[in-house]
Amino acid sequence: MSEVNINEDLVKERKKCTFDVEELIHLVDGGKHNTLERKKVEQYVLSIKELKDDVPEEYLSHKERYENSVRKGSILFMVLMKGILERKRNKDEGISYNYKIINGVVKDVTPFMLHFGMFLPTLASQASPEQQREWLKKGSQMIGTYAQTELGHGTFLRGLETTATYDADTEEFIIHSPNLTSYKWWPGGLAQTVNHCIVMAQLYIKGKNHGIHPFLVQIRDIETHMPLPGIKVGDIGPKLGFQTANNGFLGFDNYRIPRMNMLMKNSQVLKDGTYVKAKNDKLTYGTMVFVRVTIVADVAYELARAATIAVRYAAVRHQSKPKPNEPEPQILDYLTQQHKLFIAVSTSHAFRIVGRWLWSTYTKPEPQILDYVTQQHKLFIAVSTSHAFRIVGRWLWSTYTKVVADIRHGNMDHLPELHALACCLKAVCSKDASVCVEQCRFACGGHGYMQSSNLPIIYGIVTATVTYEGEHTVMLLQTARYLVKAYKQASEGKSLTPTVAYMAKYLKNGSHCWQNTPEGIIGGFQAVAAGKTKEACESLFRHAHARAVLCEMFWKEIQRISSTVSPSLAIVLEQLAELYLKYWALEKRGDMLMYSNITKEDISSLQRRYVELLALIRPNAVGIVDAFDIRDEILCSTLGAYDGRVYERLMEEAMKSPLNKEPVNQSFHKYIKPLLIQAKL
Amino acid sequence: MSEVNINEDLVKERKKCTFDVEELIHLVDGGKHNTLERKKVEQYVLSIKELKDDVPEEYLSHKERYENSVRKGSILFMVLMKGILERKRNKDEGISYNYKIINGVVKDVTPFMLHFGMFLPTLASQASPEQQREWLKKGSQMIGTYAQTELGHGTFLRGLETTATYDADTEEFIIHSPNLTSYKWWPGGLAQTVNHCIVMAQLYIKGKNHGIHPFLVQIRDIETHMPLPGIKVGDIGPKLGFQTANNGFLGFDNYRIPRMNMLMKNSQVLKDGTYVKAKNDKLTYGTMVFVRVTIVADVAYELARAATIAVRYAAVRHQSKPKPNEPEPQILDYLTQQHKLFIAVSTSHAFRIVGRWLWSTYTKPEPQILDYVTQQHKLFIAVSTSHAFRIVGRWLWSTYTKVVADIRHGNMDHLPELHALACCLKAVCSKDASVCVEQCRFACGGHGYMQSSNLPIIYGIVTATVTYEGEHTVMLLQTARYLVKAYKQASEGKSLTPTVAYMAKYLKNGSHCWQNTPEGIIGGFQAVAAGKTKEACESLFRHAHARAVLCEMFWKEIQRISSTVSPSLAIVLEQLAELYLKYWALEKRGDMLMYSNITKEDISSLQRRYVELLALIRPNAVGIVDAFDIRDEILCSTLGAYDGRVYERLMEEAMKSPLNKEPVNQSFHKYIKPLLIQAKL
Structure with a gap:
């Protein structure tokens, strides 16, 4: 990009960098080859003229926004069908970054998101090979979503009330919503967009309940798109975010589907009604584990967007100087x-x-406000956290693919550990990211409250992850259950799986010998996790296990990566990782004081080093967020664009308001004028 | 209200209450008389048929929402002019609860909010008696707002760039925006609604800058509402919340106003250009101190709304029971x-x-999910915090009115303390409320993400208070400055003002002798505040002074109030106050371990008592939020209505979606069908 129209503060910031931004870009992408390919795809998609809006979406009505998102979503759907964006799936990151381009283009999400994100993956993992051949063939007329959550029950799946009752006479399942609370509620695209969905329902055969199973159900006519008889479907209305996701509700009135529409890779129902149980009933929820795993890397990316916006803005924004004679x-x-x-x-x-x-x-x-230590405190942890989650997310993804491969060979040994890991990392990463995005928004002051900063929209996307695919607190409770089991095994002298192996150590040693080193901090969090598990009172103040995993994996991976990059970049990466560890050790110093032998002097020394790290990172801050390499069209922010023309962009965006197209709005004549006349009397 | 259609869980909850809900309602209102009057006003306003919407606002476009809010706002404006809602101003609460009715009626805020909330109060406090007679007379054609913040500078007022240059020849001020960053940005109602505003500008006389002063400026023609020559005014576009506030921008091109349009109660400019300085230049920002003081009680009220919604929902929502044979x-x-x-x-x-x-x-x-300790942990602190802020807010208001009365008699001694108190309480209360509202939203799971729960809208209102009228971090820095001064005074043996008197104690004693009592906890926070001030490194982890004030005043006031109410209510109030203190002592146990001699055993004992308090409050939880006595029309929530018909209301609201008025949206034919045809090929 030409530096002609770049804000001069940003020009200076970029000159100050002590490392090669390109090198970090390649690292973030997972290699130079990936960077080049990403840029090519971005260039292709972002040059499609029809994807540009005349009026920003935020000005439209709910209905207009839907129609506009289907318009743009259809263009992207076509691009996806051509395979241009599908390349990276199931490789090193799980969820393709290409979806991120989509989020960028439509600002929010398209009504087709769950078609690609959950409907197709569920068919691929839960349908039998014959079913897959039938359903995933070329020319498929299915646009689908995944319908699990109901009005009355979300995360606790056993509470779901939709029934699928087998009728052996007709070889059909009868899908039914027995009451209002059993209506499906939330699936993206369900309201007006899809013609099929995967319905999770309680399977009943001859009066016996066999638990939740997935069924492929057609809900609208392919030709006319009319809801089929026995189907009640519609829009659930506006939400905090996901404004264009077209989330819907769905009810069934004794709706019949053929037997072969149950997804039969794991469990089966034979013609005569014989039930063949899956080897492991956790397999039914495979899609949820998959999505939880991908959330870690997804929120890392959203956090990169937020941090880029807030750091660039902090470099451009100036605060007036204190009066010379006053001790400000x-x-x-x-x-x-x-x-x-x-x-x-x-x-x-x-x-x-x-x-x-x-x-x-x-x-x-x-x-510049970026020079204030308080501002650095708010922002650098966001930058560092994005790196932590991306790196831990990749590690989690590789763990996931290994466990899935094991399962394919009949080995389920690592499934409980994967499940626990996915639970606690999903819970902690979604919540941390949510807090960090808000912190970035607050760090931008009033302008962060503008929709045109894009921070409120990013928050809307990220905060939803705290709840969907497993509510935060419930996820932590499930992790706690796993930890209590592990602790029990350790106390019986049994061997433990790697991520909880530390339990045995603290069971033996009793306490943690504190050191102000990364290993010391990681050990500290493990001591806290073990100590709280021992007390079994961790329900209110728990997070320590996930924090121990995050700190350990982030630090280990950074150590490994550092030896493969140039020394100047290695320094930056280690500073970011150290910041992350020191930040959390200080945030949780109460726990550390309780469960390790850390001293007050150790804490003071941690604080000094933490402030030192802020200062060390400061000169590279803009370079580091530049290395997230997020194009302006995907950042969608008046405050965070590469050129730093913050105030001009705020005004340009404001001028797009339909209210600014006329000097006097009609409501003056209709309402305000009569008011003034009344006042005169 | 008839109990016929009330959810049976709520009926049971209400029967369980151990105290008289009516008695607490009267206490919250500040007396039975106030309750009766409030109900009368509510009944009057809420029975105005024209204030009801056919289509909920969230479905409208940005422009339609504005027009609808002017329509409804004008009706309320008329009601306000009749004086029906004005009764309580300047009495015991500062901001009238009547504005809360308005928020309820329009869900968000009206474009006239700042006319009543800042424009008129500024005229009343900053205009000279003659100016007031002129401007506040009956039949005034002024609808106004308060324009201070600019694109380039917010909280740091000295950075403001709009100029008011005195021209002694014509006896006029020339108001001018020298550049884009000097454009006014944010004032509510400014965009399309008001015809006047108070403009804060740098006063220049004969080349000399005299700092920021307020000017009354007409910006639109009274008859035609057209912007006057030299005025550029418009809408700043959509934001996270305040969707109907009509926030605007405003620029001046050498715009002339008469000399007497400077507000001259404090400083004056004489005809010949002689500048007469105010006795205390803080007086110019009187409106801001006033608003900061009122924010404490305002967020208490919004938090009461959020807590009412979340507690009632938690009583209605059920979670499936764990499997009998599994250690869930x-x-x-x-x-x-x-x-x-x-x-x-x-x-x-x-x-x-x-x-x-x-x-x-x-x-x-x-x-019921309200039976989970984790849920109680999230919700009861919100309930308790609302009470704390209301009570401390009333105390702060009475302090404010005393100081203002002193000032009227020429005594400015207590102004710095008031300023510091308003700063730190505004900062901490706005942030705590913001966190608590989000916690209430998260506690409602997915349904809390629905706009129809009203929690996202309440969050939009509350989170804005963190930034406006003094950015959070800057407010804390200003408090720190005051504390450092006080500490210095204490170390010189000088006497201290009441709210910081504890400094002397800890300077002498060095440390705090911990006790697990309310007084012990309050003392602990004072020790933390004194210790941090001593180290002067509190910039990153500060809050302790405000927390000490909140804990102390809440506890003292509850002790006082308890002796005036029935014993059963006194128990409930003391439980809530104790919960608040224990919660924060545990949250900040790291600080306590650092700055007081609290032991690990003390902390365990605090934890036990905290969980005990959750259980003690549990049976009264619904009754306690009922006692906030917020009518359904003001709560505006599908999840929080008095009758608990959560699922029916969610569905009823969804059915109002314009997308649900037709079985097939036009976008199927335009976009989805071509997609399916393409897929076939």
Whole structure:
């Protein structure tokens, strides 16, 4: 991009970088080849003229937004059918980054998201080979979604009330919604868009309940799109986010489908009604585990979007200088920190870099808000967390593919561990990302509240992940159950699976010998997790196991990666990982004080090092978010564009408001004028 | 209300209450008389047929929403002009609860909010008596707003760039926007609604800058509503919330106003250009202090709305029962807690109540989600916080009115303390409320994400308070400055103002002798605040002073109130206050371990008591939120209505979607059908 129209602060920031941004871009993409391919795909999709909106979606009515998202979604659907965007699925990241392009293009999600994200994957994993041949063939007229959650029950699947009763006489299942609370509620695309869906229902054969099973159900006529008799389907209305997802409800009135429409890869129902049970009933929920695994990397990406916006804005935004003769707290912040920093770093490698930056900052008239330690505290953890989740997400994905391959060979040994890992990482990563995105939004002050900053929309997407595919608290309770089992096994001297192996150590040693090192912090979180499990009172203040896994895997992977990249990039990566560990050790210092032998002096030293890390990362901050390499069209933000023309973009976007197309709105004559006349009387 | 159509769980919950709900309603309102009057006003306003919408606002386009909100806002404006809603201003609560009715009626805010909330109050406090006679007279044709924040600068007022240059020849001020960043940005109603505004601008006389001053500026023609020459005004576009506030931008091109349009109560500019300085330049920002003070009680009210919704929903929602033969974590939670509880309370007054409730819960087939300790942990702190903020907000209001009265008599001694108090309480209360509302939303699972739950809209209103009228972090930095000064005074042996008097104690004693009592916890927070101030490194992890004030005032006031109410209500109030203190002591146990001599055993004991309090509050939970006495029309929630008909209401609201008015949307024919044809080929 030409630097002609780039905000001068950003130009300076980019010159200051101590590492090669291109190198980090390739690392984030998983290799230079991937970067080139991604850019090609982006270029192709983003140059489709029909995907551009005249009026931003936020100005449209609910109905208009739907219609516009189907319009744009159909174009993307066609692109997807051509296979252009499908390349990376099931390779190193699980969910293709290409969906991210889609999110960018439509700002939110398309009504077809679940067709590609859950409907097709469920057919691929739960349908028998013959069924797959039948249903996934070329020319399929199915557009589908995945219908599990009901009005009355979500995460607790056993509570679902929709029934599928086998009628051996006609060799059919009767799908039925016995009451209002059994109506399906939430599936994306269900309302007006899809003609098929996977329905999760309680299977009944001869009066006996066999639990939840998946069924392929046609709900609308292929030709006319009319709902079929016995089907009640519609829109559930506006939500906090996902405005264009077309989430729907669905009820059945004794609706009949052929026997072979039950997905029969795992369990089967034979013609005569004989039930053949799956080897492991967890397999039925395979799609959910798959989606939970992908959420970790997905939120990492959304967080990268939010952090890019907030860091660039913080580099462009200036705060007025404190009055010269007044001891303003900013100066206080500043000098105290500087004092500490100069002492702390004077003997270290970092002195040169930090000193130069601090001096330039100190002599500058109006500081950029990114120079405030409080701002760095809010933003750098978001940047670091995005890297942590991407890296741990990749590790989780490779674990997932291994376990799935094992299952294919009949080995289910690692399924419980995968299930527990997916539960707790999904829970903690979705919540952390949600908090970090809001923190990025708050860090942008009032302008972060503008839809045109895109931060409210990103929050809408991310905060939904806290609840969907397994409610946060329930996920943590399920993890707790696994941990209690592991603890029991450890106390009986049995061997433990790798991610909980630390339990045995703390059972033996009793306490953790604190060290202010990454390994010491990881050990600290393991001690906290083991200690809380022992007390079995972790229900209210739990997170420690997931935090131990995140810290350990992030740190290990960064150590491994660092040896493969240039020294200047390795330093940056290690700073980010160390920041992540120090941040959480400080956030959870109460737990550390309770469950390890950390001292108050250790904590003070952690704090000093943490502030030092903020200063070390500061000069590279813009470069680091540039390396997320998210195009402006995908960032969709007035505050975060590459060129930093924040105020011009805010005004340009505002001018698109239909209210600004006329000097006086009709409501003046209809309502305000009569008011003024009344006032006169 | 008839109990005929009430959800049976709620009927049972209400029967269980151990206190008189009416009595608490009167307490919340500040007396029975107030309750009766409030109900009368509500009845009057809510029976105006024209205020009811056919189609919920969320389905409309941005422009339609504006027009609808002017329509409804005008009706309310008329009601306000008749004085029906104005009664309580400046009495015991500051901001009239009547605005809350307005929020209820329009769901969000009206474009006239700042006319009543800031424009008129600023004229009343900043205009000279002669100006007030002129501008506030009957028949005024002014509809106004308050324009301070600019595109480039918000909270740091000295950075504002709009200029008001005095021209002694014509006795006029020239209001000018020197560049894009100086455009006013954000004022509610500014875009299309108001014809006047208070403009905060840098005053220049003969080349000398005298700082920020307020000016009354007409921006639109009274008769035609056309923007006047030299004025650029318009809509800033959609935001996270405040969708109907009609926030606007405003630029001036050397726009002239008469000298007497400067608000001259504090500073004056004489005809010849002589500048007469105000006694205290903080007086210019009086409106901001006023609004900050009112925010504490405002967010208490919004939190009451959120808590009412979430607690009632939690009583209605059922979670499926764990499988009988499996050690589900819910059972773990449950039995561990029960075990603890029975031991803990066996000797206490509470045994009877808790035991009865636990037993009834234990023998019930499908627990209500309100029976889960994790759910209680999320919700009861929200309830308790609403009470804390309302009570502390009233105390803050009475402090404010005293200081304002002092100022009127020329005594400014208490202004710095008021300013610091307003800063830190505004910062902490807005952020806590924002977190609690989101927690209430998360506690409602997926349905909390529906707009029809009203929780996303309440969050939009509350989260804005974190930023507006003084950005969160900047407010805390200003408090820190005050605390550092106080600490210095204390170390010099000078006397301190009441809210920081504890500094002297900890300066002398060095540490805090921990006790697991309310006083011990309050002392703990004071020790943390003093300790952090001493270290002057509190910039990243500060809140302790505000928390000490909140805990102390809430506890003291509850002690005082308890002696005036019936014993059964006093128990409930003290439980809520104790919960608040214990919750925060546990949340901040890391700080307590650092700055007081609390032990691990103290913390365990706090935890036990905290869980005990959850169980003690549980049977009264619905009654307590009923006592917020918020009418369904003001709650605007499918999940929180008095009757608990959650699922029916969700479906009824969904059916209002324009997308559900036709079986097939036109986009099928336009976009989806061509897709299917393409797939066939």
